[in-house]
Amino acid sequence: MPTSPRYALLATGLSTALLLASCDSKPTTSQDSAATTTTAPADSAATGTNASAMPTSASFGKTADGQEIQLFTLTNAKGMKATISTYGGTLTSLLVPDKDGKISDVVLGFDKAEGYLSPEFRKSNPYFGALIGRYGNRIAKGKFTVDGKEYQVGVNNNGNSLHGGKLGFDQKIWTAKPGSDSDGQTLTLTYLSKDGEEGYPGNLNVTVTYTLTNDNALKIDYAATTDKATPVNLTNHAYFNLALGQSKDVLAHQVTIPADRYTVVDANLIPTGELKPVKGTPFDFTTPHAIGERIAQVPGGYDHNWVLNQATGQHSAATVYEPTTGRTMEVTTDEPGVQFYTGNFLDGTLKGKDGVVYGKHGGFCLETQHFPDSPNQKEFPSTVLKPGETYHTTTSYTFGVRK
């Protein structure tokens, strides 16, 4: 039986959907979606719904070996738009209203696939907006033991494995299927991570569904099944700046994280196993604090996992308020942890959409997750998925304004 409450035994509906989902890693384009024109936000806002319209699609470029990359645009009734690329299942833009109703982009990224494939991007790999797997965050030395067998997975970060290893899910072409349901437009992405890929055991069938809801939430549902026991920890690596284009850094954003403890890490950001109270430290975000208020007291900046007070069921992982634009973002999840990372490694070498240069603290990430290095930390909630179980986790980013 699964030890972690997030793994339900195969529910027939979900397992059927997973089995039906194509596991081909070649990109496909839905003819329906290609033929559909963009929904006019004003009209849909007037009717209050655009649930019947489908996402649109366009070419986003090609990989170095000539594979087509598609870009899908999801639109909601209030004029919000999310664009998602089949390369890495990457959220490339997210258009959100501010307090005056002005809609603009709040995530870091590029207009064209080349931005994600450039040598500069590949060198620093900040994982802008990408789906992360098979294991989000770090595994010490890339080693773990499952079912009595030791595995060595790809090492790419100071001798440790980060975000899936050398060729993680962020660099794969996902198969995309646009759709729409009563909540809003959807994009379902599937990918088969083969037994042995990056050294991980088991064929892992992954399905990720993005939904742009008509009440201004971007919801991400992650599901997976395997034929051998394997660690799984999926997340999204979007960098937010709720005042993008107006503020070069995110230091004025006010953040609340309902977590009384965080996981203490060593110099290479590997957890020591200690869960330390945040009280009286710069890690205390149980009440709102500007990111910049105490960041100088944290060497390098924030790049830590907070232990959320609620570990199961949908709960808040963070709330963010940006005073200039009035934008708010609430992150809810069923995961026990969140990595709050303040773009510490951005150094101005990458220039993104609208010519914006991404410098230090130019964006922040809230990566909902199980704790780093869980495969080697017996006290942390388990990340091992077994055959016959279904991995399922949901995170939503809901946008609003405060006037």
Ligand code: GLA
């Ligand atoms: C995560 C890690 C960081 C860094 C970024 C990508 O947030 O915790 O240390 O690697 O991804 O730059």
